[in-house]
Amino acid sequence: MYGFSIFMNSDLDEAKRSYITKMVNSSFKGIFTSMHIPEDDIKLYKKRLIDLGNFAQTHHLKLMVDISGDALSRSGFSFDNLAELKAIGVTGLRMDYHISNEIISKASHTITISLNASTITQQDIDELKENNANFNHLEAWHNYYPRPETGLSHQDFIEKNNFLKQHGFKVMAFVPGDADLRHPLYLGLPTLEAHRFLHPLAALIDMERMAVDHIYVGDGGLQETTALQLTQYINDQTVLLRARSETADFRHVQGEHENRQDAARDVIRSAYARFKTIPDIQPENTVVRKKGAITIDNCDYGRYMGEIQVVKTELVADSKVNRVGNIVSEDIDLLDYIGPGQKYIIEKEKQDD
Numbered sequence: 001m002y003g004f005s006i007f008m009n010s011d012l013d014e015a016k017r018s019y020i021t022k023m024v025n026s027s028f029k030g031i032f033t034s035m036h037i038p039e040d041d042i043k044l045y046k047k048r049l050i051d052l053g054n055f056a057q058t059h060h061l062k063l064m065v066d067i068s069g070d071a072l073s074r075s076g077f078s079f080d081n082l083a084e085l086k087a088i089g090v091t092g093l094r095m096d097y098h099i100s101n102e103i104i105s106k107a108s109h110t111i112t113i114s115l116n117a118s119t120i121t122q123q124d125i126d127e128l129k130e131n132n133a134n135f136n137h138l139e140a141w142h143n144y145y146p147r148p149e150t151g152l153s154h155q156d157f158i159e160k161n162n163f164l165k166q167h168g169f170k171v172m173a174f175v176p177g178d179a180d181l182r183h184p185l186y187l188g189l190p191t192l193e194a195h196r197f198l199h200p201l202a203a204l205i206d207m208e209r210m211a212v213d214h215i216y217v218g219d220g221g222l223q224e225t226t227a228l229q230l231t232q233y234i235n236d237q238t239v240l241l242r243a244r245s246e247t248a249d250f251r252h253v254q255g256e257h258e259n260r261q262d263a264a265r266d267v268i269r270s271a272y273a274r275f276k277t278i279p280d281i282q283p284e285n286t287v288v289r290k291k292g293a294i295t296i297d298n299c300d301y302g303r304y305m306g307e308i309q310v311v312k313t314e315l316v317a318d319s320k321v322n323r324v325g326n327i328v329s330e331d332i333d334l335l336d337y338i339g340p341g342q343k344y345i346i347e348k349e350k351q352d353d
Contacts, residue, residue, distance in 0.1 A: 189218025
């Protein structure tokens with residue numbers, strides 16, 4: 001499942017409502033919010049959570065609320081009356097530090113509980129079993145890390161997830177957004193440090209490769225084009241690449257493609273190119289091909305004429321290969337995540353018209 005974050009540092013204004021509606025229309029199914037951000041005023045949380053919960057219910061969204069210590073009671077709710085939370089649209093609680101496994105076990109019979117994936121130990125699992133926790137309602141959610149250099153490594157993340165999967169947990173993790181970054185650092189909210197400044201879609205695809213069950217956008221927003229790219233991928237499993245043209249032959253590369261199943265090391269080869277009707281391609285702009293270059297083989301390549309490629313690593317100039325355009329710099333990250341058989345679209349950047 002795919003989700004996104006809404007933070008209660010301000011009221012649920014029209015901008016937030018519009019963003020939620022946009023994400024719903026983009027096939028996102030869940031909202032994550034937090035009740036223990038220290039720089040926020042917790043006295044305002046109850047009304048804001050009620051408003052958010054009601055709006056989530058209206059749009060049939062799951063709502064996971066991050067809590068710790070006495071944050072729940074301080075904001076006017078109680079573990080003894082979880083039905084009240086469910087009534088306003090809360091579908092799950094993420095239990096962080098200072099909440100006992102006994103309380104977690106009891107709550108798991110009423111509502112979905114997500115545990116801190118990074119800190120679950122075998123002892124915790126044993127205690128949950130001793131307290132008759134409902135493991136059908138337990139999930140493992142990783143943290144996001146606002147401070148640079150503190151996110152998890154791929155290796156530790158994979159090892160922890162393997163442990164969690166062995167015990168039947170569904171695993172959730174965050175990828176960064178690229179708009180409305182969270183105060184006070186504004187440096188992204190990823191689970192993995194390697195994702196901090198990565199294109200959000202590239203991070204999402206990387207998470208999928210590691211068999212993560214739920215992927216949420218950590219930050220509070222996505223740029224318009226990024227949201228479209230995520231929508232295209234979620235709905236059609238297709239990567240949308242924006243590009244700038246260099247020659248008139250760019251028209252031959254626009255549109256839908258699929259990376260060949262025998263994926264090349266250095267380039268993304270369009271499996272559809274051989275089925276396109278392309279006129280004789282004369283040598284033109286046969287220059288160095290940097291990462292992101294879009295090329296067509298010209299007539300000097302014989303039967304390969306018309307081969308369409310996107311370059312993944314810098315290649316020297318070749319008199320038989322025309323560079324017709326370039327993927328925009330913002331989308332370069334995505335090239336490393338177009339694997340065998342992956343569908344992709346090359347779309348001319350609008351400002352290039």
